[in-house]
Amino acid sequence: MLRTNRLKRALAAGQEVHGIMASLPTAASIELIAEAGFDFVVIDTEHVLINPETVEHMIRTAESYQLTPLVRVADADPKTLLRLLDGGAQGIVLPNVEDAATLARAVAACKYAPEGQRSLNAGRPGSFGKASLADYVEAANREILVVAMIESRQGVERIGDICMVPGLDLVLEGAADLSQSLGVTWQSGHPEVVQALEAVQRTASEHDVPYCAFLRDAKAKTRWRARGVSTFMLGDERGIAFRALQRALGEVRAPVENDGRAPVASDFRASVENDGRAPVASEVPDP
Numbered sequence: 001m002l003r004t005n006r007l008k009r010a011l012a013a014g015q016e017v018h019g020i021m022a023s024l025p026t027a028a029s030i031e032l033i034a035e036a037g038f039d040f041v042v043i044d045t046e047h048v049l050i051n052p053e054t055v056e057h058m059i060r061t062a063e064s065y066q067l068t069p070l071v072r073v074a075d076a077d078p079k080t081l082l083r084l085l086d087g088g089a090q091g092i093v094l095p096n097v098e099d100a101a102t103l104a105r106a107v108a109a110c111k112y113a114p115e116g117q118r119s120l121n122a123g124r125p126g127s128f129g130k131a132s133l134a135d136y137v138e139a140a141n142r143e144i145l146v147v148a149m150i151e152s153r154q155g156v157e158r159i160g161d162i163c164m165v166p167g168l169d170l171v172l173e174g175a176a177d178l179s180q181s182l183g184v185t186w187q188s189g190h191p192e193v194v195q196a197l198e199a200v201q202r203t204a205s206e207h208d209v210p211y212c213a214f215l216r217d218a219k220a221k222t223r224w225r226a227r228g229v230s231t232f233m234l235g236d237e238r239g240i241a242f243r244a245l246q247r248a249l250g251e252v253r254a255p256v257e258n259d260g261r262a263p264v265a266s267d268f269r270a271s272v273e274n275d276g277r278a279p280v281a282s283e284v285p286d287p
Helices: 006-013 027-036 052-064 078-086 100-110 133-143 153-157 159-163 175-181 191-206 220-226 237-252
Strands: 017-022 040-044 068-072 091-094 145-150 170-173 211-214 231-236
Touching: 006 017, 006 068, 017 027, 017 237, 027 040, 027 052, 027 237, 040 052, 052 068, 068 145, 078 091, 078 100, 091 100, 100 145, 100 159, 145 159, 153 159, 153 175, 153 191, 159 170, 159 191, 170 191, 175 191, 191 211, 211 220, 231 237
Parallel strands: 017 040, 017 231, 040 068, 068 091, 091 145, 145 170, 170 211, 211 231
Antiparallel strands: none
């Protein structure tokens, strides 16, 4: 059945929300993310080899936790978007959006007429035709979320036109590929990259389009909150798991402390910084 898009409601209300990229192709990853308390998850099919059945199982798992499942696609092929939405995805994340026309075509592929051209189907979201499909079509257009990632110099330069496309719900930054486009590869903190990100956020705000920022260091949230941003990504679960495992192993291999035992670092939990949240440090790579 079609579910209420809790993320879309939170964006409209200006509530603070936190998401994460799911790069491990298993429903168990979604369970961990949901139990940890995240508000939304972006299942990555751009950089990850993952079969359609697994994606659907991951979406089902998110639904069971009322965790909003979005899917990042490899491209804006309308048939790909169709199958993911028919499988229950509550939103589509479009990578490297560089112009308004491309985004407009993708929005049309995600929306039923009269707002778009999505092919009709009475699948999972439509409860297999249990209720009025005419009502379902109207509700689906209201609930589906469309996200544009800005990951290139061209996208930054055209952000004004991009934000004017009807049906765009959220702008998500992609500093890694953006840094490469700007000639400073993997330097997401480079002044030119930071300036570009801030320009995108400022323009999105001017068009009343919410902006989502990755938190790459302990002070990032404070900086973005001061600019009015309330939607955040904490990297991907694969990288976070790797660093937690690395840290845990490093601590038990550390020299024995005064009490004669290896430190456990209070369950390896990070200390809380001045901004009232656990630091994510500069270890968060861009998915």
